Amino acid sequence: MSDNTNQLIARLATETSAVKPVSLRALCGRWMAGFAAYTALLIAVTGVSPELSAALSRPLFVMEIALLAALVISAALTAGLLSFPDNYQYRKILWLPLPLLAAFIAVMGAAWMENPADLPHNSHGLECLSCISFYALIPGAWLFWQMRKMASTQGAIAGAAVVIATFSMGSLVLRLLEAGDSIPHMLQWHYLPMLVAALIGYALGKKLLKW
């Protein structure tokens, strides 16, 4: 062992103090509680669509909402795993958002086939996108701030996971407000922009999650 390495080890050992380790359960539990509280607050402020109770009788709508919620949870879990250098040694769970995303796409396809004559309503498309982005901003910033205290070895993918989680949360809240809108509109202004948002998250993660 070189002298420099020996000296470094001695220095680090002398400098060390008790440190409270972070567990995956504590980290993700904190995030889920934060998401739940924030979502409840948003719904309390924005309210829900008067057509929601009728929409909840449609199985495809219920599946859409359930899958959005599952996407929020799974993407946040992926971001949590990626906060640890070794992904907490649960590598298979990292990919959980992908089958959920595939199921979501299938449900949206089925919902569109139910009403094929349904055309996109673009009158408030940008407004929807802005709302979703605005809703996602605070939890996204919070999650990035939390992850900067950790040690991700895959910062870019972690950033994308954070944005997918928070963007899905924003989409979920807005979907409850727009229960009766057209599926093509949903796809164009609510869900497809998630792909662009994920790329932005990828770039942000690469820069912000270095340590």
Next chain:
Amino acid sequence: MMLSLCHVETSPVTLETLMQAALGGDQRAYAAVLEATTRLLRPYLSKRLSQPSEVEDVLQEILLSIHKARHTYDGQRPYKPWAYAIARFRLNDFLRAHYSDQLRHAADLDAAENISAQNVTESEFTYESIKAEIDRLPGKQPAILQSLHQDGNTAKEVAAKMGMSESAVKVAAHRAYKILREKLVNER
């Protein structure tokens, strides 16, 4: 006289238990973990880096990273995958930075046209006088210089023997001379 043997139960000392103790503030346990980690990682790095000095540099970076990230290990899962994940991360950082430096300082391949006219078989040092430094060069450079200077081959003959193009041999020789010149000038 009968001796009664006290049956003392001790828990096995593993890297996981040492690291848990270290997280509790035990400095000796922490030093033991870092020393064991160094012994684990040195062969891993030696296979992937050509210079012993680079191995030590990267090893020290990894130890610093382990120190910085120790709060992300809670002792509830194996230690080695966690340590190796950090090691791979820092090694990739080093290689990325190292190769981008090499590319920045490397001779432009278009300039190989000018190098081709130079006689790369002559240099201001003798091969024997700087053999130790030559052996420390990366990649095929030591073999190329040996073939040029000790075996007396031309660049064209070296290229044919090593399955390279003549201009690639000349560029590699030029880079080797540059590295050697910098090292030997700094040593003076």
